[in-house]
């Protein structure tokens with residue numbers, strides 16, 4: 001990152017981290033994706049039950065592969081040979097894990113996390129259940145307002161994810177969301193069963209200090 005741009009991003013990160021901390025979340029600032037696994041190594045406890053939601057960020061940091069090699073009980077929902085029913089059961093068990101790993105769609109400078117989910121499993125785990133949630137996110141996820149967070153999902157996160165998942169949604173065709181909000185002013189149908197935008201969660205102040213921990217990485221990660 002160019003040093004002038006970096007000086008701006010650093011101030012933004014500092015502002016955001018301070019606000020998240022005020023809201024009882026714990027923030028660890030990391031320089032690059034290479035620092036994520038060392039940070040998790042010091043945070044995870046031997047033998048604990050660990051699960052994660054679907055996340056490009058975690059994949060880019062090689063977290064799922066690494067979890068197979070460490071002494072934790074890893075609830076691997078992508079384990080080869082799992083039947084759809086077994087996978088569902090694994091995702092249900094994840095809701096009572098000791099540590100749940102995930103990313104989010106946006107981090108608001110005011111100290112909040114924003115997440116849009118298709119199945120609701122990530123949203124549920126973030127809200128209640130796992131003893132601890134560790135969020136891994138790049139600085140590209142920081143936004144200045146809730147409306148920017150909503151916009152980010154409709155113009156970046158969701159269109160990129162449906163392209164990855166090959167879902168026939170409006171945003172896949174158009175490159176941005178037009179469901180419910182047609183440019184002509186009329187209403188069009190949503191994306192039905194293909195939609196990955198079904199549950200919208202905004203997490204602000206936390207009642208259990210430190211339950212949510214955020215590894216905020218000084219590079220772009222995920223969508």
Ligand code: SF4
Pocket residue numbers: 153154158159162169170171172176177178179190191194195196197
């Ligand atoms: S509602 Fe449909 S078109 Fe809009 S972002 Fe979600 S999947 Fe894409």
